[in-house]
Amino acid sequence: MFVTSYDSQATARSAGSGGGDSSRPWTELASGYERARAKEDSLDRLVEWPAQRDLLGDVDGLSVLDAGCGNGGKVAELVRQGGAVASVGVDIGGSFITAPPAGLELIQGDLSNLASVPGLADRWFDRIVFLQSFGYAKDPVGVLQTARRMLAEGGFILLTRTQPVRYAIERAEQNGTSLGEEYFSTASFSYRHQGWNEQINLTKRPYTMSDLLNIFSAAGLWIETAVEPQMPEEARQRYPHKQAVLNKYLGILMFKLRPLPS
Ligand SMILES: C[S@@+](CC[C@H](N)C(=O)[O-])C[C@H]1O[C@@H](n2cnc3c(N)ncnc32)[C@H](O)[C@@H]1O
Numbered sequence: 165m166f167v168t169s170y171d172s173q174a175t176a177r178s179a180g181s182g183g184g185d186s187s188r189p190w191t192e193l194a195s196g197y198e199r200a201r202a203k204e205d206s207l208d209r210l211v212e213w214p215a216q217r218d219l220l221g222d223v224d225g226l227s228v229l230d231a232g233c234g235n236g237g238k239v240a241e242l243v244r245q246g247g248a249v250a251s252v253g254v255d256i257g258g259s260f261i262t263a264p265p266a267g268l269e270l271i272q273g274d275l276s277n278l279a280s281v282p283g284l285a286d287r288w289f290d291r292i293v294f295l296q297s298f299g300y301a302k303d304p305v306g307v308l309q310t311a312r313r314m315l316a317e318g319g320f321i322l323l324t325r326t327q328p329v330r331y332a333i334e335r336a337e338q339n340g341t342s343l344g345e346e347y348f349s350t351a352s353f354s355y356r357h358q359g360w361n362e363q364i365n366l367t368k369r370p371y372t373m374s375d376l377l378n379i380f381s382a383a384g385l386w387i388e389t390a391v392e393p394q395m396p397e398e399a400r401q402r403y404p405h406k407q408a409v410l411n412k413y414l415g416i417l418m419f420k421l422r423p424l425p426s
Pocket residue numbers: 186187190191194197201208231232233234235238254255256257273274275276294295296297300301
């Protein structure tokens with residue numbers, strides 16, 4: 165079975181476009197994704213979550229909105245271990261951990277319409293995170309503008325996204341083309357993540373670094389910090405096959421974004 169979704173990449177070229185039913189593939193992909201993420205050698209465990217946690221800093225007493233939260237395990241950890249309060253995880257898939265801690269609601273909903281998700285109206289958050297979920301926003305600038313309005317005083321957005329060079333390298337190998345041709349291509353492409361579920365086909369739209377930066381700017385945000393996390397030395401030694409993945413594909417980008425004064 166092949167299921168298609170639209171990973172609407174926000175760009176000057178494509179902002180406001182895209183769409184499609186993005187829930188269906190994720191209903192199918194959720195279990196495979198969470199299984200892969202839970203493995204002891206997953207890059208999420210070794211590199212991404214530690215770096216995300218580090219950028220979030222002390223969340224004691226702060227409210228967190230996790231947009232595209234997967235099963236909600238990360239935001240649950242922020243509440244249980246970090247002391248976050250009045251927090252919410254939203255995901256289109258709706259396969260959540262059982263028994264979330266007090267102070268956390270997990271809601272099935274679309275991050276493309278955060279303001280209309282039941283339970284989010286008139287709420288503000290100290291931290292709003294899009295962890296590997298922003299690519300599913302139908303109108304990326306609009307989604308960040310909404311998130312910006314939902315930030316409490318002094319709050320920030322943490323957004324992570326796959327390094328776009330990664331997809332360009334893969335496609336250049338598959339198509340016998342060059343890195344530059346694929347990096348600057350505007351054509352949507354099919355993508356199957358081998359570690360999650362090879363049967364599910366996601367349709368993705370390419371993006372460049374400039375596209376990302378322009379989206380932040382158009383949404384009225386400035387980048388306080390950008391990080392490209394890598395494995396600690398001990399993990400490099402222990403999991404050389406994962407270091408090889410990073411050596412080839414670079415990893416993911418993380419941005420701590422704050423509202424520009426309006
Ligand atoms: C790569 S996973 C990341 C999950 C989690 N943030 C993490 O870091 O482990 C992408 C997530 O985005 C969710 N997603 C995809 N489209 C969505 C949408 N339109 N609204 C809300 N969530 C969506 C998927 O269901 C999936 O859980």
